[in-house]
């Protein structure tokens with residue numbers, strides 16, 4: 001956050017990339033590589049200061065650690081931000097140059113698409129020789145499949161019912177993910193309400209799925225069963241929680257909560273929150289599937305597993321005083337601790353074996 005001191009040691013590795021020749025100022029924050037190389041998108045937006053860019057990269061990198069680990073993927077968490085250049089900058093040269101900085105991480109960072117970057121930008125990084133994801137296919141359709149699975153699981157858990165027929169789902173953002181989500185849930189009988197700052201887009205998708213559109217500034221106060229943030233970050237703040245007219249909150253947007261205290265506030269209002277890093281993992285599962293060479297049937301099954309993971313977390317949380325966010329975060333902490341223990345065990349048995357071999361050589 002602007003004005004707050006940077007915690008430089010929050011990331012496993014923090015890389016500042018700078019080249020005035022192409023107008024590049026970027027940050028790569030590799031948060032944790034316990035489970036594998038850090039996988040996370042490249043955000044290219046304007047920041048009020050360099051420190052705001054560094055803080056954002058670190059925060060987003062940490063969120064990717066949660067997302068990848070909770071989804072059971074063999075990746076750590078990382079994210080990068082490029083400070084959006086002016087129109088005079090040659091974007092191709094900038095993206096290629098950034099790709100060269102990615103190469104220098106030695107495979108510890110695998111970039112993908114995020115706000116302000118496209119499949120074409122990732123291809124430019126790949127052209128420069130970097131290992132990247134998302135340079136061939138947009139993962140959004142799979143993100144939508146995962147969010148839909150989480151929405152179904154939340155409704156079935158909260159209302160103790162099967163199916164989502166008639167449930168009112170308000171989708172904020174009728175973009176790549178939001179529009180696909182609307183179609184998916186409408187096909188299962190949900191009543192779709194759409195809101196977008198591009199009102200024409202919301203109206204078009206609403207008409208397509210037999211739903212209705214509301215104004216973008218009515219998102220929080222429109223009564224619905226599920227509010228699904230699929231546009232901007234930090235929709236839920238301590239100030240907006242009291243205004244909410246939903247019973248569940250399940251979406252695609254990263255960083256839905258402005259801070260963790262919102263999870264408690266939501267719980268105290270009886271609103272069930274599915275942590276965003278659970279519901280929006282379909283995109284990273286898709287990336288893994290492409291890298292691992294899985295077929296579409298396997299990919300679909302893996303993405304739909306977001307539904308069962310959602311159900312498990314909600315069931316665990318409802319049996320305790322913990323929020324779903326606390327339950328899921330604790331689960332990731334355990335996954336990482338177990339992986340570190342296993343790695344330490346493998347290192348010490350390797351050291352013992354080498355010591356044994358040295359003794360034999362000496363004999």
Ligand SMILES: NC(=O)c1ccc[n+]([C@@H]2O[C@H](COP(=O)([O-])OP(=O)(O)OC[C@H]3O[C@@H](n4cnc5c(N)ncnc54)[C@H](O)[C@@H]3O)[C@@H](O)[C@H]2O)c1
Pocket residue numbers: 115139140141143172173174175176177178195196197198201216229230231232233252253254280283
């Ligand atoms: N695309 C993915 O695979 C993916 C994966 C994980 C997370 N996410 C997150 O999901 C969200 C949506 O992603 P996307 O790819 O659909 O983005 P997108 O840019 O295609 O769509 C976003 C939509 O939100 C609208 N919008 C912007 N501000 C708004 C506001 N204040 N109120 C209402 N509508 C607003 C835009 O007009 C646009 O139609 C983003 O936060 C993204 O970071 C996306």
